[in-house]
Amino acid sequence: MSETGQVVISVKDLYKIYRVGDTKVRALNGVDFSIYKGEFCAIVGTSGSGKSTLLNMLAGLEKPTKGQIVIAGEHMEQKTENQLVKFRREHIGFIFQSFNLMGTMDAVENVALPLTFQGIKKAERMKKASQVLDLVGLKKYKHHRPSQMSGGQQQRVGVARALVVNPEIIFADEPTGNLDSNTSKEVMELMQKIVREQKQTLVMVTHDNHLASFADRIFHIIDGKIVQIEDNRKNREGEEKNKENSEEKKKEEITEINKKEAGE
Amino acid sequence: MRFWDLLRMSSSSLWKRKVRTVLTVLGVVIGTASIVVMISLGLGLNRSTMEQMESYGSLTTIEVNEGSGSSMSFAGGGMAIMTTASSGDEDVKRLDDELVEALKQIPHVKMVSPTLRTSVIIKSGVYEGQVSVTGMEPEYMQSLGIEVGQGELPVGKNDLEFFYGNQVLMDFYNSKTQRYPYYETGELPDIDLMNSPLFVIFDTNAYWSSQSSGEEGIDGVTPQPPKKYMIKTSGIAAGGPEEWNQHSYSVYCDIEQLKTTLKRIFKNKAIPGQPTTKVGKPYKEIFYNQILVDVDDIDYVAEVQTQINNMGYQTYSNAEWVESTQQQYSNIQAMLGGIGAVALLVAAIGITNTMMMSIYERTKEIGVMKVLGCDMRNIQSLFLIEAAYIGLIGGLIGIGVSYGISAIINRAVHASGNEMNLSYIPGWLVIAAIIFAILIGMIAGYFPSRRAMKLSPLAAIRNE
Ligand SMILES: Nc1ncnc2c1ncn2[C@@H]1O[C@H](COP(=O)(O)OP(=O)(O)O)[C@@H](O)[C@H]1O
Numbered sequence: 178m179s180e181t182g183q184v185v186i187s188v189k190d191l192y193k194i195y196r197v198g199d200t201k202v203r204a205l206n207g208v209d210f211s212i213y214k215g216e217f218c219a220i221v222g223t224s225g226s227g228k229s230t231l232l233n234m235l236a237g238l239e240k241p242t243k244g245q246i247v248i249a250g251e252h253m254e255q256k257t258e259n260q261l262v263k264f265r266r267e268h269i270g271f272i273f274q275s276f277n278l279m280g281t282m283d284a285v286e287n288v289a290l291p292l293t294f295q296g297i298k299k300a301e302r303m304k305k306a307s308q309v310l311d312l313v314g315l316k317k318y319k320h321h322r323p324s325q326m327s328g329g330q331q332q333r334v335g336v337a338r339a340l341v342v343n344p345e346i347i348f349a350d351e352p353t354g355n356l357d358s359n360t361s362k363e364v365m366e367l368m369q370k371i372v373r374e375q376k377q378t379l380v381m382v383t384h385d386n387h388l389a390s391f392a393d394r395i396f397h398i399i400d401g402k403i404v405q406i407e408d409n410r411k412n413r414e415g416e417e418k419n420k421e422n423s424e425e426k427k428k429e430e431i432t433e434i435n436k437k438e439a440g441e
Numbered sequence: 442m443r444f445w446d447l448l449r450m451s452s453s454s455l456w457k458r459k460v461r462t463v464l465t466v467l468g469v470v471i472g473t474a475s476i477v478v479m480i481s482l483g484l485g486l487n488r489s490t491m492e493q494m495e496s497y498g499s500l501t502t503i504e505v506n507e508g509s510g511s512s513m514s515f516a517g518g519g520m521a522i523m524t525t526a527s528s529g530d531e532d533v534k535r536l537d538d539e540l541v542e543a544l545k546q547i548p549h550v551k552m553v554s555p556t557l558r559t560s561v562i563i564k565s566g567v568y569e570g571q572v573s574v575t576g577m578e579p580e581y582m583q584s585l586g587i588e589v590g591q592g593e594l595p596v597g598k599n600d601l602e603f604f605y606g607n608q609v610l611m612d613f614y615n616s617k618t619q620r621y622p623y624y625e626t627g628e629l630p631d632i633d634l635m636n637s638p639l640f641v642i643f644d645t646n647a648y649w650s651s652q653s654s655g656e657e658g659i660d661g662v663t664p665q666p667p668k669k670y671m672i673k674t675s676g677i678a679a680g681g682p683e684e685w686n687q688h689s690y691s692v693y694c695d696i697e698q699l700k701t702t703l704k705r706i707f708k709n710k711a712i713p714g715q716p717t718t719k720v721g722k723p724y725k726e727i728f729y730n731q732i733l734v735d736v737d738d739i740d741y742v743a744e745v746q747t748q749i750n751n752m753g754y755q756t757y758s759n760a761e762w763v764e765s766t767q768q769q770y771s772n773i774q775a776m777l778g779g780i781g782a783v784a785l786l787v788a789a790i791g792i793t794n795t796m797m798m799s800i801y802e803r804t805k806e807i808g809v810m811k812v813l814g815c816d817m818r819n820i821q822s823l824f825l826i827e828a829a830y831i832g833l834i835g836g837l838i839g840i841g842v843s844y845g846i847s848a849i850i851n852r853a854v855h856a857s858g859n860e861m862n863l864s865y866i867p868g869w870l871v872i873a874a875i876i877f878a879i880l881i882g883m884i885a886g887y888f889p890s891r892r893a894m895k896l897s898p899l900a901a902i903r904n905e
């Protein structure tokens with residue numbers, strides 16, 4: 178199914194090596210994959226496995242040591258910083274773990290910010306931002322400042338801000354990392370719904386297997402290498418029947434993760 | 442980004458940090474105000490002295506006085522100063538017709554105008570006043586630019602006629618009561634200078650002697666009151682009793698007619714104010730009190746002046762004074778401006794510091810903006826505009842403060858009885874100061890703004 182779609186991101190032979198003193202840290206150690214239009218992909222791995230490094234490079238925030246990243250037909254690794262900024266402005270939405278909203282602006286203004294950078298007129302960008310806020314279910318919170326909203330609401334604003342420019346692709350680095358599990362679930366469901374309805378492409382990084390299960394495809398990464406790409410859509414067909422099972426499974430997973438994190 | 446949005450974002454981020462902004466602006470206010478006030482002082486001084494100099498007369502004129510050794514005093518402004526020349530020192534270089542001719546031969550000399558002053562007493566009815574009459578050549582008199590109120594200048598008349606300044610009557614007193622009506626009541630004595638008969642006493646020495654009756658005269662003979670002469674009035678200068686100009690207290694007449702009149706009246710007696718020989722005899726000739734030499738260009742004034750000096754005469758010209766005062770004032774201005782510049786430099790460092798602090802604080806915000814696709818140049822502009830705003834606000838307030846300080850200075854100067862405006866802020870200074878303040882802000886903000894532009898967007902991703 179996905180193989181027939183249009184390729185939005187194609188990564189070939191990607192390496193990122195950090196030098197720390199005399200030692201080399203291979204944050205990414207030869208990565209190849211493609212992501213198709215309208216897909217919701219999750220990159221899962223333990224802390225330090227290189228997820229953020231990969232995402233930052235896809236978003237053009239860092240330069241790869243070696244390899245190719247082609248997004249929407251353009252080579253990211255060949256762009257200057259200025260060109261990368263321009264590329265992000267036009268093609269990329271970004272959702273942050275710590276929301277990163279502007280404290281002095283209310284919800285609409287925050288959502289409209291990327292449109293401001295595009296040089297769109299105030300009336301127009303406010304209208305568009307307002308529509309997107311309706312979409313993420315914040316109709317009543319348009320003129321609330323970040324400090325007047327809960328974490329979940331703030332992240333919805335963050336999602337709206339990523340959506341507002343109608344980007345080719347949205348990146349999210351641990352988007353629910355600062356939220357409790359219930360709110361995380363709500364936000365994940367929102368993102369899932371929007372990706373489906375808006376036919377957006379979303380690449381999300383998480384260390385949580387359960388959250389990853391909201392995605393269409395899951396990339397498992399260990400020590401800078403993608404070890405498994407799991408197609409979740411096949412699993413999901415039986416999901417409805419096994420709802421209770423999955424609830425139990427989730428609990429197990431959470432305890433498992435807690436153990437892992439405690440171990441680190 | 443639209444320019445308007447840049448402006449809005451910059452100003453809102455300044456607004457967000459009000460206290461710090463106010464403190465930084467304060468530095469610029471102090472810097473701008475000190476520069477503007479300093480320059481305004483220089484300008485005010487310069488302007489009022491230039492005005493003063495112009496009121497003192499032409500800047501291309503050289504005054505020639507007689508050579509050293511003698512102290513010939515004139516009766517000036519109606520005061521009775523009767524010191525005659527020191528016992529005839531033959532070496533004294535006197536101002537005579539021969540000298541007038543010689544001066545005319547000097548290159549670049551346009552006009553040579555001898556003046557002859559004598560002190561006379563004028564009586565009209567109960568009033569009398571002692572005034573100094575200045576004889577000058579008609580050509581020169583016409584070149585003075587005297588505004589005639591009534592009548593005309595005493596030019597081309599058959600007999601000696603006087604032209605009165607508009608404030609001459611101030612010094613007339615009632616000869617019975619010895620009171621000055623103007624200084625007591627503020628009103629001039631009601632003398633119609635044009636039409637009522639005016640009697641002029643030239644031999645003032647004899648007049649004073651005859652006034653103090655009972656005492657013996659110089660020659661041991663009881664003095665006779667001197668003869669009075671009726672001198673017609675040719676005209677009066679324009680202006681009321683309050684409107685001073687350099688001709689206000691003067692009485693002018695034709696120099697040749699004054700000479701002949703004096704010769705006729707005094708015959709071989711000594712004329713008051715004229716030098717005498719060693720044995721106290723008067724000279725045959727009447728010497729001038731002063732010769733004014735007009736030079737065709739201010740650039741040659743110094744040259745001509747030296748030449749006349751070398752001939753043994755004392756000279757004086759405004760050009761010297763103008764040059765040295767201008768030099769002095771530009772020195773003062775440079776110094777005062779320098780103090781202001783240092784103040785602004787400190788303010789600029791303040792701006793840089795504030796901007797740097799703000800950038801450290803906003804590292805994350807800047808990173809987010811870069812991740813969201815804000816152009817690097819826009820980021821730089823945001824910070825430059827912020828710095829420019831600080832400069833602009835500081836400049837505007839600084840101008841306001843300067844006007845305040847300037848008004849206070851001028852009021853203090855006026856209170857001390859001086860009419861001049863010591864501090865003067867022209868329009869160009871206002872505009873220049875504001876532009877300068879903005880520029881200072883932007884220069885101070887340039888380095889921080891580049892730094893902001895180059896910040897890594899990864900700062901936004903990292904979780905602290
Ligand atoms: N700027 C850096 N300098 C040196 N090492 C880095 C840097 N960024 C990341 N690393 C290392 O690269 C590896 C991958 O990091 P990261 O991608 O942040 O992991 P995660 O999967 O937790 O997001 C880690 O071992 C980390 O220490």
Ligand SMILES: [Mg+2]
Nearest residue numbers: 225228229230
């Ligand atoms: Mg990470």
